[in-house]
Amino acid sequence: MTADSLALFLAQSSWTSSLTTEEAARVRRAITLRSYPAGGAVFAKGTPTAHWAGVVEGMLKLDNITAEGRTSTFAGVPSGAWFGEGSVLKDEPRPYAVTALTDSVVALLPRSEFLRLLHESHPFALWLIGQLNARLAHYVALVQSDRLGDTTAQVAHSLSGLFNDALFPNTARRITLSQEELGRLSGVSRQVANRALQELQDRGAIRLGYGSIEVIDLKILQAIAREG
DNA sequence: ACATTAACGATGA
């Protein structure tokens, strides 16, 4: 990973446009990049939250594992997204495990730099409020789809969430994500996810590939996510 | 009803 790709990634991250030149330069110096293989652990649950993290390449998932070994995946994080600001703000240990779903590159901004931006940059603070608000809206919609929607709507919602423009502005149309992982993300079995995805494909929202999903019509996908 | 797990063969990378 080169310094150029970090510069490109930061240029595509919307919050950097609100920074002064000096702030942007300081951020660039403070960030470290790390690579993870598919299946690799990015952060273990319960470890101190020392960084705010951005996904430069690949895709991560955030999940919890119960003592009995059952897992609950509650978020997928595609490339272009930043996450973990909640735990940085609260200064709490990571409340979830973070795992790379595909080979991934992650940018790490130390907590001290994040807090400095928050205190010194009014535009950054405003951007952060918008980010938290978009996340809240996403989970409000998730509860609604979970309570009222059929399984196809639930799968459509989980999938369309990865293409939420407010949260993930740069997600590519085609993402590398197995049906098993999407099932985990949607809270359904692989078999049910498979049927739902085929229905979404029949309705012209997506195209299925081997180990990948391509969104053909996001509007249709979002409409199906709201059905119920 | 409808979801889940288990199991199978087929197939793509």
Next chain:
DNA sequence: TCATCGTTAATGT
């Protein structure tokens, strides 16, 4: 060769 996909059967709530 191995992961992933599509499908079916048995089982549970």
